[in-house]
Amino acid sequence: MNSVLETDAGIDAPPVSVDLTYKTCPQCGAPVRLLPVPSPDAVRGTLWSDGYLQSPDLPELPILGKCRACGAMGHLAELPEMAEPPPPAPGIDHTFAPLTLDDYAALLENLRDISLQFHAYLRIRFWQLNNHRRRSDNDPPPLSEVERDNLIELLNLLGDADADRLITAEILRQLQEFDAAESVLTGSFGDQVSPIAQRLRELVRDRRAELVKIYEHEPR
Numbered sequence: 001m002n003s004v005l006e007t008d009a010g011i012d013a014p015p016v017s018v019d020l021t022y023k024t025c026p027q028c029g030a031p032v033r034l035l036p037v038p039s040p041d042a043v044r045g046t047l048w049s050d051g052y053l054q055s056p057d058l059p060e061l062p063i064l065g066k067c068r069a070c071g072a073m074g075h076l077a078e079l080p081e082m083a084e085p086p087p088p089a090p091g092i093d094h095t096f097a098p099l100t101l102d103d104y105a106a107l108l109e110n111l112r113d114i115s116l117q118f119h120a121y122l123r124i125r126f127w128q129l130n131n132h133r134r135r136s137d138n139d140p141p142p143l144s145e146v147e148r149d150n151l152i153e154l155l156n157l158l159g160d161a162d163a164d165r166l167i168t169a170e171i172l173r174q175l176q177e178f179d180a181a182e183s184v185l186t187g188s189f190g191d192q193v194s195p196i197a198q199r200l201r202e203l204v205r206d207r208r209a210e211l212v213k214i215y216e217h218e219p220r
């Protein structure tokens with residue numbers, strides 16, 4: 001799989017189950033609690049056209065976050081394991097705090113030596129977080145300059161796995177590059193995502209560029 005979305009809870013994410021364990025903040029040594037992530041099939045949710053799965057059952061995915069004790073940013077997979085669980089501390093939240101839009105903007109301004117997948121992940125999250133203000137708005141604002149620039153950069157980072165092609169088509173649609181979106185959607189897609197591709201084709205055909213809900217579903 002070459003998908004940059006493998007680790008996200010959106011399109012094409014494989015079922016994941018993580019036991020409740022602790023890692024350690026490398027900065028201050030505080031415990032960082034990993035949340036169990038339910039399989040996307042098992043949750044209520046709304047899949048949006050930018051790949052964001054909005055669900056009351058899914059936590060904001062803490063791949064990147066901030067230690068609540070000292071504020072240090074980290075990548076959950078890279079934190080050292082904690083040898084023993086910490087003593088119970090009622091009322092203290094040891095989970096990673098999700099990064100804010102400003103945090104993502106700061107990371108994107110200072111990329112340094114970053115892998116392509118991680119870079120794409122940052123840009124997808126930046127896009128999705130910016131779109132949050134459109135998810136409950138009947139009169140959503142147009143893309144800002146910063147958002148457009150982010151999407152254009154992101155296009156260069158996506159591959160040809162199904163999930164990447166869907167995201168590519170969606171970006172082109174939101175940028176109103178409908179002919180280019182159409183040609184990305186011309187090829188075939190795997191069974192699991194072909195209904196999503198079909199929905200995007202209809203939106204492109206109708207020359208609609210706004211963020212939309214792809215589907216809402218109940219647990220299987």
Ligand SMILES: [Zn+2]
Nearest residue numbers: 025028067070
């Ligand atoms: Zn810390």
